[in-house]
Amino acid sequence: MRDIFFLFIFPLIMYAVLRKPFIGAAMWLWVAMHFPNGWVYNFATSFRYNMIIVLCAAISYIKWKEKEPFKGDGLTFLIFIFLLWTMITSFYTISIPDFVWAQWLEFLKISLFYFFSIMVIRTRLHMNVLIWALVLSVGFYGCLEGLKYISSGGAHRIRGLAGHVLGDRNELALAFNMMLPLLVYLAGISKYKFIRLGLYAAVVLNVIAIIGTFSRGGTIALVIIGAYFWFQSKHKLVYTLLLVIGLSFSSSLLSPEWEGRMNTIETVKTDASFLGRVLAWKQAVLMANDNIITGGGFKAGQVSFIWHSYDAAGSYNEIIDTSHMGGIGYKAAHSIYFQVLGDHGYIGLFIFLMILLVAFNKTGKIVKLAISTEQSESIISLTKMLRVSLVAYCAGGAGVSLAYFDMLYALLALIFALEQLLIKDKSVKSKRRGDAYKIG
Numbered sequence: 219m220r221d222i223f224f225l226f227i228f229p230l231i232m233y234a235v236l237r238k239p240f241i242g243a244a245m246w247l248w249v250a251m252h253f254p255n256g257w258v259y260n261f262a263t264s265f266r267y268n269m270i271i272v273l274c275a276a277i278s279y280i281k282w283k284e285k286e287p288f289k290g291d292g293l294t295f296l297i298f299i300f301l302l303w304t305m306i307t308s309f310y311t312i313s314i315p316d317f318v319w320a321q322w323l324e325f326l327k328i329s330l331f332y333f334f335s336i337m338v339i340r341t342r343l344h345m346n347v348l349i350w351a352l353v354l355s356v357g358f359y360g361c362l363e364g365l366k367y368i369s370s371g372g373a374h375r376i377r378g379l380a381g382h383v384l385g386d387r388n389e390l391a392l393a394f395n396m397m398l399p400l401l402v403y404l405a406g407i408s409k410y411k412f413i414r415l416g417l418y419a420a421v422v423l424n425v426i427a428i429i430g431t432f433s434r435g436g437t438i439a440l441v442i443i444g445a446y447f448w449f450q451s452k453h454k455l456v457y458t459l460l461l462v463i464g465l466s467f468s469s470s471l472l473s474p475e476w477e478g479r480m481n482t483i484e485t486v487k488t489d490a491s492f493l494g495r496v497l498a499w500k501q502a503v504l505m506a507n508d509n510i511i512t513g514g515g516f517k518a519g520q521v522s523f524i525w526h527s528y529d530a531a532g533s534y535n536e537i538i539d540t541s542h543m544g545g546i547g548y549k550a551a552h553s554i555y556f557q558v559l560g561d562h563g564y565i566g567l568f569i570f571l572m573i574l575l576v577a578f579n580k581t582g583k584i585v586k587l588a589i590s591t592e593q594s595e596s597i598i599s600l601t602k603m604l605r606v607s608l609v610a611y612c613a614g615g616a617g618v619s620l621a622y623f624d625m626l627y628a629l630l631a632l633i634f635a636l637e638q639l640l641i642k643d644k645s646v647k648s649k650r651r652g653d654a655y656k657i658g
Contacts, residue, residue, distance in 0.1 A: 220257065220258055220259065220262075221258045221259055221260055221261065221262035224254065224257070224258055224262060225262055225265075228267070231245055231271070232270065232271070232274050235271060235274040235275055235278055236274050236277060236278050236281075237278070238278065239275065239278045239279045239282050239337075239338040240338045240339055240340075240343075240344040240347060240348075241278075241347065242271070242274060242275025242276075242278045242279070242334075242338070243275065243331070243334055243335040243338050243339060243344075243348060243631075244347045244348045244350070244351040245271050245275070245351065246268075246271055246272060246275055246331055246334070246335075247331065247335075247348060247351045247352065247355075247624060247625075247628050248351040248352075248354060248355050249267050249268045249271050250268060250331070250383075250624045251351070251352060251355035251356050251384075251393075251624060251625065252354070252355035252358075252359075253379055253381070253382040253383075253384075254267045255267065255381070256379035256380065256381060256382055257379075272327075275334065279334070279337070279338065282338075285337075286337075288337060289336075289638065290336075291634065291637070292576055293573065293576050293577055293580060293630060293633070293634055294332075294333075294336065294634060296569060296572055296573045296576060297329060297332060297573060297627075297630065298329075299569055300566070300569045300570060300573060301325070301326065301329045303562060303565065303566050303569055304322055304325060304516070304561075304562055304566065305322060306512065307512040307513055307515055307516075307561065307562045307563065307566060308322045308515055308516065310509075310512040310515070311512075311514065311515025311516070311518060312505075312509060312514050312515060312518055312524060313514060313515045313516070313517070313518035313521050313524060314521060317516075317517070317521070318515040318516045318517070318518070321516035321517055322516060324622070325516075325622045328622055328623075328624050328627050329627070331624065331627060331628075331631075332627040332630060332631050335348070335627075335628070335631035335635070336631050336634045336635060336638075339631060339632070339635040340635065340638075340639065341639070342596075342597075342639070344635070345600070345632055345635055345636065346404070346407075348628060348631070348632060349400050349403070349404060349632070350404070352397060352400060352625065352628065353397070353400065353401065353404065353417075353420070356384075356393045356394065356396075356397045356625065357397050357400075357401055357420055357424065359378075359390075360394045360397060360420070360423060360424035360427040360428075361419075361420050361423040361424065361427075363376045363427045363430060364422075364423030364424060364425075364426040364427040364430065365423060367426055367427065367429075367430035368426065372430075374430065375387075375430070375432065376390065376427055376430040376431045376432075377390065377431070378390040383620075383623070383624070386618070387431040387432065387433055387436075388431070388433045388435055388436060388617060388618045389618045389619075389620050390431055390433075390436075391427075391428050391431040391433035391435065391436025391437075391439070391614065392435070392436060392439065392610070392611070392614035392615060392618050392620060393625060394424045394427050394428045394431075394436070395428060395436060395439045395440055395443055395610040395613075395614050396607045396610045396611055396614070396625055396629075397424055397607075398421060398424055398425070398443065398447075398606075398607075398610070399443070399447065399603040399604070399606035399607045399610070400603060400607060401417050401418075401420050401421045401424065402417075402421060402447075402603060403599055403600055403603040404417050405417035405418050405421070406596065406599055407596045407599070422463050425440065428440050434617075435614060435616070435617030435618065436614060438613070438614075438617075439610055439613045439614030442609070442610075442613045443606055443609055443610040443613060446606060446609050447606050490543075493538070493540055493543055494543070494546055494549055494552075495549070495552040495553070495617070496538050496540055497530045497531060497540055497543055497546055497549060498519065498530075498549040498550065498551050498552050498553075498556065499551070499552070499553060499556045500530040500531075500533050500534055500540065501519050501525060501528050501530040501549075501560070502519055502551055502553075502556040502557070502559050502560030503533075503534070503556070503559065503560075504528040504529075504530060504533060505518060505519055505524070505528060505560045506559045506560055506563050506564060506567075508528070509563060510563060510564060511563050511564075511565060512562065512563050512565075512566075513559065513560055513561050513562040513563035513564075513566055514560055514561060515561060515562075516561050517550075517561065518560065518561065519548065519549075519550075519551060519560045519561075520548050520549070520550055521548070522547070522548050524548075525547070525548035525549075526548075529544075531543045531544040531546070532544070550619045551619045552617060552618060552619055553615070553616050553617060553618070553619070554570075554611075554615035554616070554618065554619070554620055554621040555567065555570075555571075555615075555616065555621075557619045557621045558570045558621045561621075570621065573630070574608070574611075574612060577608060577629070577630055577633050578605065578608055578609075578612075580633050580634075580637060581601050581602070581604055581605035581608070581633060582605075583637070584601045584633070584636055584637050584640060585598055585601050585602065587637070587640045587641070587644065588601065588640055590644075591640060591643055591644045593640065593643070597636070597640070600632075600636065601636060604629055604632055604633055604636070607629055608629055611623075611625075611626055611629070
């Protein structure tokens with residue numbers, strides 16, 4: 219039944235994408251984050267929904283009569299340079315070339331999504347539709363899992379769909395954390411009370427879902443962005459109330475197992491799970507030091523013979539002792555920073571950090587630009603929420619391998635589009651003032 223329903227509405231989605239390129243960008247993101255193949259069964263699983271949507275989006279853009287010359291900025295240039303650098307590191311990889319190039323192609327698709335988005339997203343409506351695509355994918359899953367967690371009395375263990383980029387519970391917790399500020403933004407601009415209440419309920423359910431993942435990194439990120447968000451907000455009472463409601467629901471459902479897992483945060487230096495991550499970080503540093511310019515290539519540290527060629531357990535023990543963990547098998551990087559370092563060397567890490575720093579600084583400049591051009595409060599709110607979501611990524615990303623993440627590049631595209639919109643608006647207003655001065 220689910221297959222029939224989805225295959226019934228999918229042609230309507232294709233039609234909308236073919237009509238409007240900005241809907242193509244939104245559905246491109248929705249397919250990547252919702253992962254339709256994980257929701258259907260039988261014959262419907264054989265369709266490549268992402269490829270179909272991308273082809274429809276490309277056709278829509280080709281037919282589009284309102285195309286403008288490509289505009290880039292420092293952020294776009296850095297993203298292009300990062301893509302180019304990852305291609306170079308793939309040529310010089312120490313890993314299995316076929317495996318590395320397959321990973322590079324996946325990153326190419328994500329980068330193409332960014333470039334396509336900045337070409338077609340021009341108005342507030344376009345931006346809001348892109349955000350709604352995240353709400354109806356990541357946000358929807360957070361609500362669904364949050365309700366399951368409540369109905370099970372805390373027994374339901376939340377994890378992502380098998381085969382999806384967010385299949386791991388820690389990565390899922392990061393996505394939920396990034397989602398929270400965007401839900402708050404949409405709730406703030408919604409004209410209809412029932413939609414606004416629904417979005418606030420989604421905030422609460424996503425907080426519960428973060429707790430229900432049992433992710434220590436997700437919980438720490440929640441505390442960090444909660445504090446940052448609270449200090450940045452003008453509506454501290456409302457958001458404090460939402461947080462209290464979410465935590466109250468969650469605390470009533472917490473099991474001794476959850477409390478025991480969170481208590482290990484205080485004793486991380488003796489926790490096997492944390493020390494396993496430290497091993498992965500050490501291995502990434504050793505691999506980058508050994509291949510100081512290009513690193514190892516995409517996911518090189520997760521190849522068994524490369525992992526065992528470095529003595530991570532016996533290195534840097536003056537910082538954290540892992541000498542007793544020599545028998546541990548290969549692990550993912552478990553950090554966006556160490557992931558990029560191991561994959562693409564110190565140059566790659568520098569470019570990646572510059573992307574995050576430039577994007578963060580842009581949000582501050584956009585707020586100043588919005589105030590100087592007398593924009594609505596909702597524009598300022600959107601900018602601040604994008605900044606909080608970026609903070610969530612940087613904080614939560616320290617414990618997960620999501621350096622090449624569609625949702626991050628959606629945020630970067632929104633930041634670019636928002637700045638271009640305000641620059642264009644400022645230019646129009648300046649021209650009007652100049653014309654009025656001439657007439658006067």
